[in-house]
Amino acid sequence: MPTAIVTGQPVPGSSLESDLRALGFEVRTASDSADTAALLATVPADQRVAVVDARFVGHPHALRLGLTDPRFALAAIPGAVTAQPAGRQALSGALAREAAAGGGTALAVDGLVTALDADVHRPELGSLVAAVPADPQARNEARQAVAAVDDEAVRLKSAVKSRDGFFTTFFISPYSRYLARWCARRGLTPNQVTTASLLTALIAAGCAATGTRAGFVAAGVLLIASFVLDCTDGQLARYSLQYSTLGAWLDATFDRAKEYAYYAGLALGAARGGDDVWALALGAMILQTCRHVVDFSFNEANHDATANTSPTAALSDRLDSVGWTVWVRRMIVLPIGERWALIAVLTAATTPRITFYVLLVGCALAATYTTAGRVLRSLTRRARRTDRAAQALADLADNGPLAGFVSRATPAPLGFPLLVALAGVAVLTVSLFSGVTWAPVAGAVVYALASGQALARPLKGALDWLVPPLFRAAEYGTVLVLASKSGVNGTLPAAFGLVAAVAYHHYDTVYRIRGDAGAPPAWLVRAIGGQEGRTLLVTVVAAVLTATQFKVALTVLAVAVAGLVLVESIRFWASAGAPAVHDEGEPA
Numbered sequence: 001m002p003t004a005i006v007t008g009q010p011v012p013g014s015s016l017e018s019d020l021r022a023l024g025f026e027v028r029t030a031s032d033s034a035d036t037a038a039l040l041a042t043v044p045a046d047q048r049v050a051v052v053d054a055r056f057v058g059h060p061h062a063l064r065l066g067l068t069d070p071r072f073a074l075a076a077i078p079g080a081v082t083a084q085p086a087g088r089q090a091l092s093g094a095l096a097r098e099a100a101a102g103g104g105t106a107l108a109v110d111g112l113v114t115a116l117d118a119d120v121h122r123p124e125l126g127s128l129v130a131a132v133p134a135d136p137q138a139r140n141e142a143r144q145a146v147a148a149v150d151d152e153a154v155r156l157k158s159a160v161k162s163r164d165g166f167f168t169t170f171f172i173s174p175y176s177r178y179l180a181r182w183c184a185r186r187g188l189t190p191n192q193v194t195t196a197s198l199l200t201a202l203i204a205a206g207c208a209a210t211g212t213r214a215g216f217v218a219a220g221v222l223l224i225a226s227f228v229l230d231c232t233d234g235q236l237a238r239y240s241l242q243y244s245t246l247g248a249w250l251d252a253t254f255d256r257a258k259e260y261a262y263y264a265g266l267a268l269g270a271a272r273g274g275d276d277v278w279a280l281a282l283g284a285m286i287l288q289t290c291r292h293v294v295d296f297s298f299n300e301a302n303h304d305a306t307a308n309t310s311p312t313a314a315l316s317d318r319l320d321s322v323g324w325t326v327w328v329r330r331m332i333v334l335p336i337g338e339r340w341a342l343i344a345v346l347t348a349a350t351t352p353r354i355t356f357y358v359l360l361v362g363c364a365l366a367a368t369y370t371t372a373g374r375v376l377r378s379l380t381r382r383a384r385r386t387d388r389a390a391q392a393l394a395d396l397a398d399n400g401p402l403a404g405f406v407s408r409a410t411p412a413p414l415g416f417p418l419l420v421a422l423a424g425v426a427v428l429t430v431s432l433f434s435g436v437t438w439a440p441v442a443g444a445v446v447y448a449l450a451s452g453q454a455l456a457r458p459l460k461g462a463l464d465w466l467v468p469p470l471f472r473a474a475e476y477g478t479v480l481v482l483a484s485k486s487g488v489n490g491t492l493p494a495a496f497g498l499v500a501a502v503a504y505h506h507y508d509t510v511y512r513i514r515g516d517a518g519a520p521p522a523w524l525v526r527a528i529g530g531q532e533g534r535t536l537l538v539t540v541v542a543a544v545l546t547a548t549q550f551k552v553a554l555t556v557l558a559v560a561v562a563g564l565v566l567v568e569s570i571r572f573w574a575s576a577g578a579p580a581v582h583d584e585g586e587p588a
Contacts, residue, residue: 001026003043004067007036007107008054011139016052019060023068025050033099033107040095049091050082053109057142058130059151065123066130069241072121076113079132081120090118128154156181159239166327168337172231179228180235190237194250197229201258205265208347211272219265220348226258227340249573252511253504255336260285260500262343263356267493270352278492279484280356282499286476287360289503291367293396293469296510298374300392301385301465334366378462390458395509395519396468399455400530406452413456421467424450425474428535432481440482440539447474448532472506475531479538483554488547494554501562502534508569517578524568528561 004025006017017027030036036051043049050067056079066077073087083091094115098107110132113120129146133139159180160173183193204222207215233251237243267281331338342362346355399407407413414420424447431443454467476499483495505528509519519525529537534557541553572578 002048002050002068003028004050004052005030005036005039006052006054007032007109009106010054014054014057016054016056019063020050020052020067022060023064025067029054030107033095036107037092037095037099040092045088046085048082048084049088050080051091051095051107051109051112053079053107053132055132055139056080056130057133057139057146059128059146059149059154061151061155062125062128062130064155064241065125065128069121069123069243071243074116074118075121075123077123077125077130079109079130081109081113081116087118090116093117126154126158155239159235161234165335165337166331167341168231168335171341172228172337173235176228176231177235177239180232180239183232183236184240188236189247190233190242191244191247191250193229193233193236194247194254197226197233198254198258200229201226202261205261208262208265208352209268209272211269215269217348219262219269220344220346223262223340223344223347227337230255230258230336245578246573249511249578253507256289256503256507259288259336259340260503264493264496266347266352266355267496273351275351275353276492277353277356278496279480280353280360282480282483282492282496284356284359284363285496285499285503286473286480287363287367289476289499289506290469290472291363291370292510293472293506294367294371294374294466297393297396297465297468298378300396300513301389301459302378302381302383304386304389332366332369334362339363375463375466378465381462385460385464387458390460390464392513393459393465393468394455395513396506397451397455397459397471398468398506398509398525398531399451399471400528400533401526402448402536403452403455403530403532406449407456410453410456414453415457416461417454417457417459418461418463418466418470420450421454421470424448424454425470428474428478432478438543440478441536441543444478444532444536444539448536451532471531475502475535478535479554482538482542482550486542486547486550488551491547491551491554494551494558498554498558498561501558501565502528502531504569505561505565508565512572515578517572520565520568520572524564527564534561 002025004020004027006020006027007030009031010029020027028039030039040049040051052063052067056063058077058079062077063080066075066080067082069075070084073084074090075082081091091112094112094117095107097115098112127149128151129142129149131138131142131145133142156177159177161168164173200222204219204226207222208219209215230251233247237247263281263284267278270277334342339359339362343355343359346358427450428440428443428447431439431446434440451471459465459467479495479499483491505520512518512520528534537557538554542550545553
């Protein structure tokens, strides 16, 4: 149990100790700085500890924000400071210095925070009150300020993302926040709600796989229910501050698993009705994954760039100030809320083929809009890309041992990495549609050489962030084209499984980089061949094997890749050193 040390003379009528106990703290009292230091020394080093001024007046949720957020080693609000085990040494040192300087005088908690020789998180309190009144009049005014603001209403409002899509904001969040509070009061955790969302989506996919109209209607309803739970888990985490590394990873990966499993369910349902839409399902997954990689690459390339200015970005900011354009622009990109609502309605009312056609068109338009905007920003932005950004782009490229050998063996790398990558992709594309059996193999060899050349120098050009999504489209597209050409039942589902496994690896890479943990280990990238190695392997087995054998080879490859990346990913994200990644930015 965490410990809160209330320091100073108790104030009559104060609810501070009861508020701290309600937050789960064991409360101890200290009369002065020396007494506080002595009590701090008795608290086990592996426990959270807080030091609170006895004169504190404020909302319970202000205390919750300042003292219970698990993401920060040290955090403080006026009159209170907390330290997790990683921050205990800094707090103990500052308190020892304050005790030595103050002798037996009362401890000034805000002065203690100033004396901390470490980064201290200070949460944004907004309208919440947190104060240390110096006299009875100020105390009375502070209590009146507390009474004037509804603590629970602020807590509920802050549980909702500040930036979200139109459908989520107006059709889900108005009631899902109350569902989050209901879950909190019954002791449910965000991870449990996240798992419930996944199970609901998988049941929806199963209903879609029945191929019946009743099954399609049920699938659409359950998909929306899954999305409500998907919003609820994040709101529950923010409402109760139950953040965790595992929860962040589950939330990030389960969203993709739910959507792509639903695509597979639709394809299975269509097959029961005699309509083969597996190519459309795979195409939708590829398009959506490439859209995400565009977002990830652009953000990683520019989030720490210096001189980060752009007339295009300034125009975007002006458009956002108009009001209605904010919602139009958020809907154009077809975020997860709008996308899932579209899929659910189309599933219930039409056929899987129509659903995929509309989804592909919508996602293609959204991808064109967002990519064009990012290209314009990059061309008009006078920015210097950092070494960290260039390394992140290289990690996202996912080059394997073959491309790595080419990069190291190149005495004079070709300039303009994006142009080199485009040339390799162009040769590969032409070879795939040439009609010559061994042409894709030759095209894949050229593509592998181009992949190595593209990363022979740092990706610091204005548009070099396009290299990773270009590689994703090339690898996934190769699998789609060759599987479509096989003409054997079951090949496209096997290809779907392979792309899903590789896409998981790429999403896993993204979230590791976002957590400053670097790319997956080199042995894993080597074991699964890198993107150019897998592309070459698929073209070789397509040329050497019969169509039926090719289906088996894709299945085996999918199982092997999935097994390796899942085991390593779970091992990493379940470890104590995994980063906490909480996506509060663009809706996915």
